[in-house]
Amino acid sequence: MKKVLIANRGEIACRVIRACRSLGLKTAAVFSEADEHALHAELADEAYPIGPAPARKSYLDRAAVLEAARLSGADAVHPGYGFLSESPAFARAVEAAEMTWIGPRAKTIEDMGDKERARMLAKSAGVPVLPGSPRFAAGDAAGLAQCAEDVGYPLLVKAAGGGGGIGMRLVEGPERLAEVVEATQMQAERTFGDGTVYLERFVARARHVEVQVFGLGDGRVVTFPERDCSVQRRFQKVIEESPAPGLSPVTREAMRKAAEALAAQERYRGAGTVEFVLDGDSEEFFFLEMNTRIQVEHPVTEMATGVDLVGLQLRLAAGDGLEALADACPVAEGHAIEARIYAERPEKGFLPSPGHLERCDLPEQADGLRIDGGIRQGDTITAHYDPMIAKLIAVGDDRQHAIERLRAGLAQCRISGVATNLDFLLNVLADEAYRKGGVSTRFVEENLRALTTVPADHA
Template sequence: MSELPDCLLVANRGEIARRIIRTAKRLGVRTIAVHDPVDVKLPFVKEADEAVALDGETPVKSYLDGDQILTIAVEHGATAIHPGYGFLAENADFARSVTEAGLAWVGPSAEAIVKMGDKVESRRAVAEAGVPISGDAGAAQNSAAEAVAEAHRIGYPVMVKASAGGGGIGMAVAHNDEELRTAFENTRSMAARSFGSDRVFVERFIAAARHVEVQILGRADGTIVDLGERDCSTQRRHQKLIEESPAPNLDPAIRERLIESAVAAASAVGYVNAGTVEFLVDTTTGDFVFLEMNTRIQVEHPITELTHGVDIVEQQLAIATTGTTTPDFAPKQNGHAIELRICAEDPKRFYPRPGPILIYTEPSGEGIRVDSGFTAGTEVTQHFDSLVAKVCAFGPDRETALERAKGALAELEIEGLTTNAPFLEVLLETEEFGSGQYDTGLVEATQAEQKRLAKLAKQAQRSA
């Protein structure tokens, strides 16, 4: 069997489609891009060997039309489909349809997607494998009264979560019974509208927490390989802004247990291909609990590639075709890497700010990598996520990587579009981030400090 697919259809858009195409081109794999007409000018469309326009009621529905995409794949000779992240990446029905059509699905099995895509079921599965979780294993609360009873058992504060939620959506924190009853009903209603399932559950809320995730690759023979961990604690509205690998100031014993737990979680569902197991680490006690497993490639995978000298997309393609990694696969962790998510959004309130890009100049130099879906003359539309580019900095140590990240941000030039780059510059200069002693409250604390300083400046002006 060939080590790689002959022809790959990329069922995605923008930055991740372009990144997948880049690896496929290096490997001599023919690529097919599918695109909504609104994206026709984006680089990924031009860089694929062949591009096919999608027909959809809306741009988002175009990329979610699995039947249309699969038909295009078969008619145009694709032998494999890579879904990237988002859209159909964690759609078990689409994964199953691809394999039933005789094509290689570049991702885990439909069964693993179903198991890990439901937070209640995934918690039950990993708990049986000995992985720490918060709250009752596999329990979903069916009423506000049940949620309150569970909160009394595990102690406030608690977080209400949608079982089918993801991407920071479907979460609410409660500090007492009254707040919990409201959060429960609101979250259940939102979950039914957004995810088609109103199942929610309650877990202990860790106020001072770090969000640490472990990258794994599963082979068909059952072996699970870890590629170290990433710290993703710098978030706004539970969505990541900055990631780094390895996680700074992480106790080696905790790191070892995190990796062991990630391997156990993946093994519990017979996981094959690339995935990420996410945990919350209590900064006070060092205890950690399973958060979720993402059954796809992550947005932040470049920093793991930089610190391990591997191409995760290449390994995904190899596993999808042969069941195992490439013969030369020999990851070895080295150095430190930081990823900055450049988004088209208001740098103060983080509201999306779509628009045209008039000037676009990427930073360059030693240790700098930029993954972007846009160039000058293209436009970030209101239809999709606001991610413009991922600026990554690598160095032999964290200090070097951090200085390179700061330099890269200063060199980045985007005109005609409002981005969050100014806020990222502020974050990198904070004492907490500089020392590596931060948690998921860093963004909120930084915003509060900015508001305080702005208020003092105004008072000084009035007094002058």
């Protein structure tokens, strides 16, 4: 393996380029018309245009991305996260073109991308699963009311092919069930090309806790300390940390073993994440989904353990047996927390805030503080892509040390030209309930007014 084409953009493309350089691998980037002068296209050894700004006509265009790989002479493809990273068809196309796919097997991606199939596989591995319903295809509502009663209210309507919080809606009672199901089916059809949905029990005081796994493809699986991703808006993560605060050792070990059992059963290859919903009162946990790719929040695990996950992906794909990694699961050497800085308006329901980035001063990389980004001062944040500006990740000797280090880093940020969630992030880190640990996934929703008020020293 000598040259890697990165089938992505922005922050994750820059991250993969850095990992490739550290291993002596050449890189090829792809870019849409909107990203012609983007940082990832500049950092790569080569860069190839793949189409107009809309993602479906560029970054989601399998044929265009594969043609760029062919032109570049790349012998491997890294998909990053989002876009084509969870497309079994793209994985198969890469391998059919005699290039190395840096990710799990296409069949694994297919199985875990089908949420009902994934639940069945989790059950067969002995992993606890929340009560749920059969699937309802677009336009199909036969037996819906009875299924909802069987699952129990409140419940979630979830797109079978969804992910990242998209295609997920809460239903408190039977009055709006049919309406919400129809709306979710329509959204799923538009977003994923599959309008199928299913119902799932909603845990009132839920925490979102996940286990990073790395499979060697032969049944051996390495597990990492769990991450807590409960601070979310619109079912999407915004602050993540590792280890999860306030969990009993028994629960930590049970979650780790459950994640390992599922990945081992599937003979999982590469980096993946087994996500759980954890009852904050009882510490019961249930399988949520498995993401068959590197996660946005992977730097939390890297900072807590000192392990380069993207580097491991590349080494495994290049034929390294990673025997040393297989001998012992990494442990946390500190506590790490990540905050995602977005161009958005928290006080307006977290609406994106596209525009010209007139100023973007971020703190310097320092001991215990890492900055991952793919956007620079002078760039334009468009409505075509995710509006994330950067991620700040802090590691400390303990959780409070990490919080203070991250707060200090965020306070140094100076961004203008677009609205951002910086004040929101600072408010979260200062909140008493958050600082005590163990907040639920409804934390932001329940404290929205306080968290979206500009702090006095920032007014």
